[in-house]
Amino acid sequence: MNARIALLLALALPFSASAEITGKVIKIGVLNDQSGLYADLAGAGSVMAAKMAAEDSGGKIGDATIEVIFADHQNKPDVGSNIARQWYDVDGVDVIVDVPTSSVALAVSQITREKNKVFLGSSPGTSDLTGKACSPNTIHWTYDTYALAHTTGSAVVQTGGDTWFFLTADYAFGQALERDTAAVVTSSGGKVLGSVKHPLNTTDFSSFLLQAQSSKAKVIGLANAGGDTINSIKAAAEFGIVRGGQKLAGLLVFLSDIHSLGLSTAQGLFVSESFYWDRDDKTRAFSKRYAQRMNGRMPTMAQAGVYSAVLHYLKAVKALKSDSDGRAVVEQMKKTPTDDPVFGKGSIRQDGRKLHPMYLYEVKKPSESKGPWDYYNLVKEVPPDQAFRPLDKGECPLVTAQK
Amino acid sequence: MLAVPIQALFGQLLIGLINGSFYALLSLGLAIIFGLLNVINFCHGALYMLGAFVAWFLLEKAGIGYWPALILAPLAVGMIGVLIERTLLRRISGLDPLYGLLLTFGLALILQGLFSNWFGSSGMPYEMPSQLLGGQALGFMFLPNYRVWVIAISLVLCLGTWAVIEGTRLGSWLRAATENAPLVSAFGINVPRMVTITYAFGVGLAALGGVLAAPIYRVSPLMGADLIIVVFAVVVIGGMGSILGSIVTGFILGILEGLTKVFYPEASNTVIFVVMAIVLLVRPAGLFGKQT
Numbered sequence: 001m002n003a004r005i006a007l008l009l010a011l012a013l014p015f016s017a018s019a020e021i022t023g024k025v026i027k028i029g030v031l032n033d034q035s036g037l038y039a040d041l042a043g044a045g046s047v048m049a050a051k052m053a054a055e056d057s058g059g060k061i062g063d064a065t066i067e068v069i070f071a072d073h074q075n076k077p078d079v080g081s082n083i084a085r086q087w088y089d090v091d092g093v094d095v096i097v098d099v100p101t102s103s104v105a106l107a108v109s110q111i112t113r114e115k116n117k118v119f120l121g122s123s124p125g126t127s128d129l130t131g132k133a134c135s136p137n138t139i140h141w142t143y144d145t146y147a148l149a150h151t152t153g154s155a156v157v158q159t160g161g162d163t164w165f166f167l168t169a170d171y172a173f174g175q176a177l178e179r180d181t182a183a184v185v186t187s188s189g190g191k192v193l194g195s196v197k198h199p200l201n202t203t204d205f206s207s208f209l210l211q212a213q214s215s216k217a218k219v220i221g222l223a224n225a226g227g228d229t230i231n232s233i234k235a236a237a238e239f240g241i242v243r244g245g246q247k248l249a250g251l252l253v254f255l256s257d258i259h260s261l262g263l264s265t266a267q268g269l270f271v272s273e274s275f276y277w278d279r280d281d282k283t284r285a286f287s288k289r290y291a292q293r294m295n296g297r298m299p300t301m302a303q304a305g306v307y308s309a310v311l312h313y314l315k316a317v318k319a320l321k322s323d324s325d326g327r328a329v330v331e332q333m334k335k336t337p338t339d340d341p342v343f344g345k346g347s348i349r350q351d352g353r354k355l356h357p358m359y360l361y362e363v364k365k366p367s368e369s370k371g372p373w374d375y376y377n378l379v380k381e382v383p384p385d386q387a388f389r390p391l392d393k394g395e396c397p398l399v400t401a402q403k
Numbered sequence: 404m405l406a407v408p409i410q411a412l413f414g415q416l417l418i419g420l421i422n423g424s425f426y427a428l429l430s431l432g433l434a435i436i437f438g439l440l441n442v443i444n445f446c447h448g449a450l451y452m453l454g455a456f457v458a459w460f461l462l463e464k465a466g467i468g469y470w471p472a473l474i475l476a477p478l479a480v481g482m483i484g485v486l487i488e489r490t491l492l493r494r495i496s497g498l499d500p501l502y503g504l505l506l507t508f509g510l511a512l513i514l515q516g517l518f519s520n521w522f523g524s525s526g527m528p529y530e531m532p533s534q535l536l537g538g539q540a541l542g543f544m545f546l547p548n549y550r551v552w553v554i555a556i557s558l559v560l561c562l563g564t565w566a567v568i569e570g571t572r573l574g575s576w577l578r579a580a581t582e583n584a585p586l587v588s589a590f591g592i593n594v595p596r597m598v599t600i601t602y603a604f605g606v607g608l609a610a611l612g613g614v615l616a617a618p619i620y621r622v623s624p625l626m627g628a629d630l631i632i633v634v635f636a637v638v639v640i641g642g643m644g645s646i647l648g649s650i651v652t653g654f655i656l657g658i659l660e661g662l663t664k665v666f667y668p669e670a671s672n673t674v675i676f677v678v679m680a681i682v683l684l685v686r687p688a689g690l691f692g693k694q695t
Contacts, residue, residue: 035519035524036625039523040523198664198668199669199673203626203630204418206418207661207664227524227526231621234620235619238538238550239544240538260525260621
C-alpha cells in the first residue's frame with residue numbers, strides 16, 4: 001500500500017513542480033572530455049564558456065541562481081550515460097551542454113529525451129543528432145558532419161581533388177563524417193577509392209597513411225578529430241605524402257589542433273569553422289575576455305558554441321520563467337531567433353539544427369602570422385542553407401511526422 | 404584488402420619495426436627495474452613523457468637543441484629517478500610488488516595530471532633536427548631519415564645494455580643481486596647503490612625514448628599513458644624481468660601490430676592484448692621467462 005502511495009506521489013511530483021524553476025537553481029552540466037584527446041578543443045574551456053554565459057545573463061533569473069557544474073566522460077558512452085543519469089536523477093541538473101564524441105552525445109540525447117530535460121550539443125559532430133536520432137529535447141549547435149563535408153569537402157573537390165581515400169576514426173562520428181563527405185565527393189562526379197578505419201586515440205598513423213598512399217587517391221580525407229587528426233597530419237608531413245603530390249583534407253580541424261601542430265606543418269590546410277576569434281570586433285572582444293581567464297588560449301568553435309547555446313537557453317528559461325519542462329524550453333528556444341556576439345544572428349530549425357553560416361579558412365604560412373593564435377585566412381563564407389542539410393533530407397521523425 | 408602487394412607489405416613491416424623499437428626501449432627499462440627491484444614501475448610512461456618535456460623546456464627556455472637534449476634529458480630524468488628510488492621506493496622494498504605498482508601508478512597519475520593542467524592535452528610541437536629531415540625513396544615506400552635513426556639508436560642501446568648485463572663484471576653483480584641480494588652484499592658490494600643506479604638507468608632509457616618520440620609525435624602529457632599499457636603487455640609476453648625477452652618481444656609485437664593495421668585495422672589496438680592472453684594461458688611465465 002505504501003509503495004502505491006509513493007508511486008502516486010512520484011507520478012504527481014513532475015506536475016506539482018511545473019511552471020517554475022526547479023529547486024530555485026538553474027543547473028547547467030558541462031559534460032565533456034576533461035583529460036583526453038578532446039580536452040583542449042572542449043574540456044575546461046567549455047566550462048569557462050558556460051560560466052561566462054551564466055555571468056553575462058546576470059547570474060540569476062528571478063530569484064533562481066545559475067550554477068555550472070562539469071564532469072569528465074572520458075569519451076566513453078557508458079561513463080557519459082551514467083553521469084547524465086546521475087545528474088538528472090540525483091543532482092538536479094536541468095541542461096547538459098557540450099558533449100564531444102558523437103557516440104556519447106547520441107546516448108546523452110536519448111537519456112535527455114527520456115527524462116524530458118535539455119541537451120545542447122556543441123562539440124559532437126554526427127549529423128544523425130538532427131537526422132534519424134533527432135529529439136525534441138536536443139539542439140545541435142556548432143557544426144555537424146554534413147556541414148563539414150559541404151564546406152571543406154566540396155572546396156577540395158572544386159580545386160580538382162576528385163579521387164579520395166579516407167582515414168576514418170572507428171566510431172559514430174568518423175563514420176558519419178566519412179558518409180557525408182563521400183556523398184559530396186560522388187555527387188560532384190568524384191570517386192572514393194577506399195578507406196581505412198582506425199581505433200579512436202591512435203598514436204602512430206604511418207601504417208594507415210602508407211595504405212592511403214598506395215591507393216593513389218588525389219586526396220586523403222581525415223575523418224577524425226583532435227589528437228588523431230594532429231597525429232595524422234604530422235605523420236603525413238614526415239612520410240612525404242604531401243610532397244608526393246597527394247593532398248590532405250582535414251575534415252574537422254579545431255583551432256587548438258593548429259596551435260599544437262604549429263604553422264610550419266599545418267600551413268595551407270583548409271579548415272571549416274563556424275567561429276574564429278579574429279572574425280570581427282564582437283568575436284575578438286569575447287575571445288579576449290575568454291583568453292584572459294584561460295591562460296591566453298583562444299576559444300575553439302566548440303567552446304564558443306557552448307557560450308552561445310547557454311546564452312540562448314537562459315533567454316528561453318527567462319521568458320518561460322520555468323526550466324522544469326525540457327521540451328517546452330527547447331520549443332521556446334526554437335521559436336526565438338538567436339542573436340549573440342559570437343555567432344551573430346541565426347535560428348533553430350524544427351529538427352534541432354542551429355543555423356548560422358560556416359566559414360572556410362586556409363591556415364596561414366608562418367611568415368603571414370602575426371603571433372600565437374593568428375592562424376587563419378578567410379577563403380569564403382558558406383550560407384546556412386548551403387552548409388547544413390535541407391530539413392527534408394535528414395529523415396528526422398519530428399519533421400516527417402508533421403507532414 | 405587481402406590482396407596487399409608484397410611491396411606495400413615491406414613498408415608495413417618496416418613501420419612495425421620502428422614502433423617496435425620504441426616498445427623495446429621502454430620494456431627494456433621496465434624489465435631491468437623489475438629484475439632487480441621487483442618493482443612494477445607504472446610511472447615509466449610518465450617518465451617517458453617527462454623526458455620529452457625536458458627536451459621541450461631545454462629548447463624553449465634555454466635554446467638547447469635536440470642533440471644535447473638526447474643526453475641531458477635522460478640525465479635529468481635519471482636524477483628524478485634517483486630521488487624517487489631513494490625517497491619512496493626504498494621504503495617499500497621487500498614488500499609485495501603490488502605496493503610498488505600502486506605507488507608508481509599514483510606517481511604517474513600525479514605527473515600526468517599536473518602536466519595536463521599546465522599544458523593542455525593536445526601538446527606542443529617539437530621541431531625535427533635539421534640533420535635528420537627528409538628521407539629515402541625506397542621504391543616501395545618513402546622512409547624518413549628520422550625513423551631510420553630511431554631504429555638504429557634503439558637497437559644499439561638495447562644490444563649494448565644486454566651485452567653489459569650478460570658480459571661484464573658489473574652485469575654479473577647485477578644478475579647475482581637479482582638472484583640473492585644479501586649474499587652479494589656479503590661480498591662487499593654496495594647493493595642499495597646498485598639498486599639506485601639501476602632504477603635511474605631504467606628511467607633514463609624511458610626519458611631517452613621520450614626525446615626520440617618528441618619530433619615524431621608531439622610533446623604531450625598523455626604520450627606516456629597511451630604507450631605504457633602496450634609496453635606492459637610486451638614485458639608480460641616477453642617474460643617479467645627477462646631482458647632479452649623484452650627486447651625481442653618489443654620488435655616482434657611492433658611488427659605484428661603493423662600487420663594488423665593492414666589486414667584488420669579496427670583491431671590494431673587490441674591485437675597485442677589478445678596475444679598477451681594467449682601467451683599467459685600457454686606459457687604463464689612469458690615467452691622468455693623461466694618456467695617454474
